Amino acid sequence: MNFHHVPVMLDEVMTYLNLRQGGTYVDCTLGGGGHTTEIIKKIQPGGRVIGIDQDPNALEAARKRLESFGSSIVYVHSNYYRLKEIFAELNLGEADGVLFDLGVSSHQLDEGERGFSYMQDAPLDMRMNPGDLLTAEQIVNEKTEDELTGIIRDYGEENWARRIARFIVDHRAKRPIHTTGELVEIIKKAVPAGARREGPHPAKRTFQALRIAVNDELNRFKKALYEAVDILRPGGRVCVISFHSLEDRIAKEVFREMAKTCVCPPGLPVCMCNKKQQVKVLTGKPVLPTQEELKANPRARSSKLRAAEKRRVLNNGEDE
DSSP states (O other), X not given: OOOOOOOTTHHHHHHHHTOOTTOEEEETTOTTOHHHHHHHHHTTTTOEEEEEESOHHHHHHHHHHTGGGGGGEEEEESOGGGHHHHHHHTTOOOEEEEEEEOSOOHHHHHOGGGSOOSSSOOBSOOOSSTTOSOOHHHHHHHSOHHHHHHHHHHHHOOTTHHHHHHHHHHHHTTSOOOBHHHHHHHHHHXXXXXXXXXXXXXXXXXXXXXXXXXXXXXXXXXHHHHHHHHHEEEEEEEEEEESSHHHHHHHHHHHHHHHXXXXXXXXXXXXXXXXXXXXXXXXXXXXXXXXXXXXXXXXXXXXXXXXXXXXXXXXXXXXX
16 A cells, blocks of 8 residues: 655645754654654654554554654554543653644545545445444444434535435435445435536535544544643644645634633623633634645645644743
8 A cells, every 4th residue: 555645735834833853743643654754854863753643554654664763753553632641651741743634645545445535436434543433334324314414514514415315315225335436326316417517526525524424533633632732832833734624613713712811701890711821823824835836736735724832831920
C-alpha cells in the first residue's frame, strides 16, 4: 500500500507552529508522515514528535519511512481524542505545538478496499481504525429513514438527504446493501438528473457523511481540540487543517470560545465569571493554500488552516 503523503500548506504550518529547537510536537494524524518529516528536521537536536494515527497500516508505513529519525519520533496507535490520556501514559510533560490534519487521507482514498471512495467498488466499511466495530454497511442497513436523513443532511450538508435516505430504505427492504458500488447507484437514482449535471459527484456528500458518522469525527475532534490546548505549554500553538465547513466551524468556534475573557450574561455591572482567556487566535480568517500549491496538489483545494496560541501567565498570576 502506497502511503506517500504530500503535506498540505506545509510552509504555513511550519510558520504557525513557530517551531523551536528541542521542542515536543504532536502530529495527531501522522498518516504518511509528510508534516512530521519537516517538523522533526527543524527541531533537532533534542526535539521529538509524538505521531498518532488510528490506522495501523498508516502507522507502520510511517515507521518505515521515518526510521532514520530513530527515537526522535514516538509512534502511537490510537485516536487523537485520547490526547491527554496518551500524554499521561507516555509520562510526557507539555507540548510546544499540536497539529491536526483532518479528513480522509490520500492513500485511504486511493486504496478502494477501505470503502472510503465512491469511485471504486468495495465493501461498505469506512473505518479509519479497522478495530472499531461500527461500519458504513451497518449504518445504511440498520438506521431508520429519519436517522439516515439526519446523518446525510447534517454531516454531508446534502440538499437531497431525505430523498437519498428514502431510496436507501426502499432498496434494503428488498436486499441488504453491501458495497460502495451499490450505494452509489442508489444515490444516483435518488438525486434528480438536473442536480446530477451540476456540482460534485452525486455521492460525494453522502459518503462524507457516512465516514464522519462511522468514525465519530466531529465529536472526537472537538474533544481533542480542547485537550490539545490543555497539554500545551504557555506560548505553545495548535494548528488545524480542515477540509470541509463542519470541521472548520468547530475549530473557529472552539478557538473563539477559548479566547473569550468573560462569559457573563449581558448587562451585569461587573464580571462575575472570572474566566481567563486561554488562547490568542492567530488566524482571524482561515488561511488558504496558494495558487502554486493548488496547481501542484489539487487535493489541497478545499483545505483551510486555523491556528491559536496558548496564553502565557505572568509571575503575578495575570494573563500577559
